Amino acid sequence: MKVILLEDIKSLGKIGDIKNVADGYATNCLIPQKLAVVASNTNIVLYRNQKVQAIKKVDAKQESYQKIMKTLDKQTLEFSAKVSENDNLFKAISNKDVILAVKDKFNLDLEIKWFKKAAHLKKLGKHKLSISFPDNNKINLIVNIKSEK
Numbered sequence: 001m002k003v004i005l006l007e008d009i010k011s012l013g014k015i016g017d018i019k020n021v022a023d024g025y026a027t028n029c030l031i032p033q034k035l036a037v038v039a040s041n042t043n044i045v046l047y048r049n050q051k052v053q054a055i056k057k058v059d060a061k062q063e064s065y066q067k068i069m070k071t072l073d074k075q076t077l078e079f080s081a082k083v084s085e086n087d088n089l090f091k092a093i094s095n096k097d098v099i100l101a102v103k104d105k106f107n108l109d110l111e112i113k114w115f116k117k118a119a120h121l122k123k124l125g126k127h128k129l130s131i132s133f134p135d136n137n138k139i140n141l142i143v144n145i146k147s148e149k
Contacts, residue, residue, distance in 0.1 A: 001026040002039035004047045009035060016051040018044065065133045068108050072131070076142040077101050083124060083147050093121040093145060098129065102141075121145060 001023045008014050009030075012021070018039050021030065030036035037043050077098060081089045095115045102108050116130040127143045 003030055003036035004039050004043055005030075005036050007035050016047055016054075062135055065135050065137065068110070069133065069137055069139050071106055071108060072102065072141055073139040074142065075106075076126075076144050077105070079143060079145045080148040081145060087124050087147070089122045089124070089145065093119065093143060095119045095129075098141070098143060119143070 002018055002020050003026050005013050005015055005017045005019060013019050019036075021036075026036065026038070031038070037047075079093055079097070079101070081091060081093065083089055095112050095118060098115075098119060099110045099112065102110050110131070114131050114133060116132055119127070119129055121127050121143060124145050124147060127145070129141045129143060130138060131141060132138045
């Protein structure tokens with residue numbers, strides 16, 4: 001029986017692949033668990049259109065990642081904060097603060113999960129933050145913290 005895979009199955013194939021499988025495997029396992037559907041002409045057309053839409057969506061995301069990377073790579077974000085006598089910040093600069101600053105300054109949306117590690121910056125000076133995008137590209141963003149006067 002020919003089926004269209006609705007999910008990646010390690011031993012069988014990827015989403016959207018049309019595979020020929022045993023009738024029992026299709027009717028007892030794949031179709032009831034919604035891992036596949038019968039590859040009728042209607043379903044083939046439907047899922048090919050969905051695959052094209054998914055590819056367009058992925059391409060759009062890739063373009064947005066590239067735009068963010070080109071804009072932010074090696075950029076410096078300036079922060080000013082109140083400090084104690086020994087130059088420690090009273091309130092740490094976090095990833096959320098960086099995300100808000102990027103949104104204000106460049107009108108770009110970052111996600112907190114893209115940061116390699118949580119930022120908890122409490123010292124004056126320059127700090128390097130690494131951002132890893134879902135497409136496995138990485139950039140460094142510089143955060144410069146100055147004393148508020």
